[in-house]
Amino acid sequence: MSIRTGTLAVLAALLALPSARAGEAPPTTASVLETSTADDWRRPDPADTLYLDLAGGRVVIELAPGFAPAHVENVRTLAREGFWDGLSINRVQDNYVAQWGDAAAGEAGARGLGGARTRLPAEFERDADGLHLAALAEGDVYAPEVGWAEGFPVARDPARGRAWLAHCYGMVGAGRGMAADSSTGAELYAVIGHAPRHLDRNITLVGRVIRGIEHLSALPRGTGPLGFYTEAVQRVRIERVRLAADLPEDEREAIEILRTDTPTFRRLVEARRNRHEDWFIDPVGRVELCNVPLPVREAAR
Amino acid sequence: MSIRTGTLAVLAALLALPSARAGEAPPTTASVLETSTADDWRRPDPADTLYLDLAGGRVVIELAPGFAPAHVENVRTLAREGFWDGLSINRVQDNYVAQWGDAAAGEAGARGLGGARTRLPAEFERDADGLHLAALAEGDVYAPEVGWAEGFPVARDPARGRAWLAHCYGMVGAGRGMAADSSTGAELYAVIGHAPRHLDRNITLVGRVIRGIEHLSALPRGTGPLGFYTEAVQRVRIERVRLAADLPEDEREAIEILRTDTPTFRRLVEARRNRHEDWFIDPVGRVELCNVPLPVREAAR
Known part of the structure; x- marks a missing residue:
């Protein structure tokens, strides 16, 4: 049994692409961060x-x-x-x-x-209601759905209506x-x-x-x-x-931390999925939850 | 799109279980290694x-x-x-x-x-012919098939007949x-x-x-x-x-390194998929390629 369905999966991933504006170079992690705006970032409480x-x-x-x-x-x-x-x-x-x-x-x-x-009570998972998950199209080996919510890598089981934090690096x-x-x-x-x-x-x-x-x-x-x-x-x-x-x-x-609920973050995920840095020979076309960085930067004081 | 299909995937994983002998405790990493035999190990060349x-x-x-x-x-x-x-x-x-x-x-x-x-020529992948892959039932986010061959974590694309080493830790x-x-x-x-x-x-x-x-x-x-x-x-x-x-x-x-082409190694994968150590509350039921250890031990001189 494979959880990746070859051509179909690649097609679905392509369909999930944010549409590139005409004449725009394909995004890289660096270009996405460079073109981010102040609103794309948040100060942690x-x-x-x-x-x-x-x-x-x-x-x-x-x-x-x-x-x-x-x-x-x-x-x-x-x-x-x-x-x-x-x-x-x-x-x-x-x-x-x-x-x-x-x-x-x-x-x-x-x-x-x-x-x-x-x-304390164990807090292994929470109700998924009210949680806005920026879901990853590729899916995951461990959970029915994964993505990001509130700035963290998150997994979700829609059948049970539960969500939990994922053990990324x-x-x-x-x-x-x-x-x-x-x-x-x-x-x-x-x-x-x-x-x-x-x-x-x-x-x-x-x-x-x-x-x-x-x-x-x-x-x-x-x-x-x-x-x-x-x-x-x-x-x-x-x-x-x-x-x-x-x-x-x-x-x-x-x-400051890059928000995960924005078009900019979706572009970052896409830049990690399809690698357009010159070094890459194969653009990969797939990305796993824990291989998407959650960028942090020094804020102006 | 999810690459994990919930109950069906769990069922398929269960069907892939090596059958437990009557009265045997479910395997853990420790018990699999303890009951391994000399033939399960190899000396690297x-x-x-x-x-x-x-x-x-x-x-x-x-x-x-x-x-x-x-x-x-x-x-x-x-x-x-x-x-x-x-x-x-x-x-x-x-x-x-x-x-x-x-x-x-x-x-x-x-x-x-x-x-x-x-x-040198780039050696990014090889012909999959002649490669005996101990395939992982769960599949993978990045490749159509993954598993182990010749002691290494390996990915394979059956459609192209190609295989390559996977960047695990x-x-x-x-x-x-x-x-x-x-x-x-x-x-x-x-x-x-x-x-x-x-x-x-x-x-x-x-x-x-x-x-x-x-x-x-x-x-x-x-x-x-x-x-x-x-x-x-x-x-x-x-x-x-x-x-x-x-x-x-x-x-x-x-x-000595544990062979990856043996029933013992399949039991090890199963022990990593379904965690029967007392500490685990949820036995997980899934395992990813790079989370299966490839055990190494000191050999008798």
Whole structure:
């Protein structure tokens, strides 16, 4: 069984093309971004923007309250109360995840969660009603439908009327134990390898790294089981985690993210589907969810 | 248009299940590997095994002469003649590739290729005749058919009778300029991020990292365009590159790779499709080409 139907699929993809204006060069990622307008970009809400500060640099995460409201609220509380300050990145598993939190969690000496809740519902998926999905024509191996909504890669099952965040590179989730509802957001991970889409709907995703993923992805790999560091000294210290909204305005990053609900974004997807950069011999004609970048740029202050 | 057909696809996947023997626990990756036999494993041919030695450790690459015979022959020659010794890793682009070779290539002071050929045909694809593909039932976003052959992730177009290696994590290719036939194998890259499948059939893949990818994937990212290091001092020195066949037997790595043409490998794919580890709430029921590991283990000497 193949999920790609050859010529028909290519035809359908061609029919889905935004029509090129006469005399216009076919779009590339660079040309789409160059011709974008100010309205194509948005500033992430400071209440949804988390700064994870390591000695090596700052990782900026956009939270997704539309998908995991309880977890995001907990993460906000934990950040405000300095829960992660002085804790560490404890696990870096190659082609998989970097994970941070309290290395003593569940043991004597573990930090309390303060004002955060110790028990949350699993937030593996949400009602698809009211979610505007910019659907990808190619479909997907893992889900009936995929695309983008609210700036995130998303999967949807129309039959069940449910939607969920997809584990693309850079997505951030809340580690859990064996029980579905055992995550609190105190233990977080970021995807640093090929999209582990088998985690979709098995764990709660809370957001996405929008800048500084290299401060996690280039860390030494742990040599213990699951990529945990085997010695305390190997752990990477977290200087501080804060919500942008809890910092004075002049200490906030000036970041803009390309909207995913616009004609410009559709052109970007098309530019990634049919590669018109001179280097490409075969223009490809297909694109997969996690191979479409979600561009971020420095905003004017 | 969706390439996944919901219930039907799940049914088809179930029908493709290797039948479980009565009383047997459903397979997991661990149980499949534990119950594998000696015949399920193979030793890579020393003539196809390349050692890339960095200060940080050894990267072992299995070459794919069945797909890129001319490039592999050139790589063998370059290794034998010490071409890469003292050269460097010059580019590490996050979520993409690490690339090595002569930083002065194309400029004054560039190393000559010695006995290697300076012009090779592009080897983007091969005749599919004679290739035994263990096809993946789920299909693929990028190619009409995918699966495994000769130990590598492979895509196939039955209509054209062509097959090619797929850009999964860890695959190694030969960098090229603008012309399709401008690669020689002297400049190599390894995939260290989400599978850039749009490179398939656009560039010649020559093999796969079978051990030590972390010595490439955890390197500092380059901050220049395309992830090139901006200062010579940032480049990561290559101590030595050799073909295993050119070293005395007692200096060769004792590595075994799980065969991909066996019932055991089909069970492994099934164990990755339907996740029976206790941690999984949703067993998934689907698996994508690049999410199936190709296990490697230390062999008895």
